Amino acid sequence: MTRGKPDLSRRRVLRIAAATAAAPMLASRGGLSEAQDAPGRTPHTRFSVNLEMWWTQLPFLERIDMAADLGFSAVELWEWREKVIDAVAKKVKDRGLEVSNFTAWGFEPGLNNPANHEHFLREIEASCKTAEKLNANVMTVVGGDDQPGMTREEMHGHIIDGLRRAAPIAERHGVTLALESMNIRVDHPGHCLYGSPPAIRICREVDSPSVKINWDFYHMQITEGDLCGRLRDGWAQIGYLQVADHPGRNEPGTGEIHYNRVLREAYELGYRGYVGLECRPLRSEIEAARAVARADVW
Secondary structure (H helix, E strand, O other): OOOOOOOOOHHHHHHHHHHHOOHHHHHHHOOOOHHHHOOOOOOOOEEEEEOOOOOOOOOHHHHHHHHHHOOOOEEEEEEHHHOOHHHHHHHHHHOOOEEEEEEEEOOOOOOOOHHHHHHHHHHHHHHHHHHHHHOOOEEEEEOOEOOOOOOHHHHHHHHHHHHHHHHHHHHHHOOEEEEEOEOOOOOOOOEOOEOHHHHHHHHHHHOOOOEEEEEEHHHHHHHOOOHHHHHHHOHHHEEEEEEOOOOOOEOOOOOOOOHHHHHHHHHHHOOOOEEEEOOEOOOOHHHHHHHHHHHOOO
């Protein structure tokens, strides 16, 4: 999305300062330069701010303002039923943003249990209608935690069956269901789907252009590493990308992942979708946004 030069009004600068606890610094500079003010405008990668993890001290709708003020062109969110969707849709439209991704189906009840599939299908239908309101075309779905008495192979088979049944719904609405593979070492012990090989296999088995992978580099680094090589291996099944550094799940540059190299690989492979910033700013959101911008330099 092409947007004009940022409005450096006093009200806007004060809003940024309040949310980032950086008011003294901003006042001493007499405002923000354009490069500092709009770090979300990057030359290669289109980043989308995760509103669940940025500006958590602010009301949800104000977080959308903050993302727009920093120059980002999109936001992502988690479970939509916890939000006043009409208000979110209006705010996003008013600020000229897009919703790049939201969660259509979470950890519970598990998609990996066929007893939940009818519920899953109803929820995907409802989520597609929400996607229409938000003008979004990617929705994350989660496989689920381990089910008692089931092997991992059985649970993955049930995920395939559920996604096969949901694929025509997504296709009809022009939406991509992005299956997210987690990590079980740090964040999600007891989860049934982790690493790229099983996620790739599931999507290949479903065989729908509307069922792909939410490829979260944070989870993939913890689970398997070799981020660029694995990305190439799974390229045909990638529907969405997310980033956070490890350890800490903070912004790029705070951990061990060389995101300049990883994001360049994605760009050179042809990825032009949004990259979700599902990371917790370590110090302040303005500093995190600048770190994200540095990760897009090559």
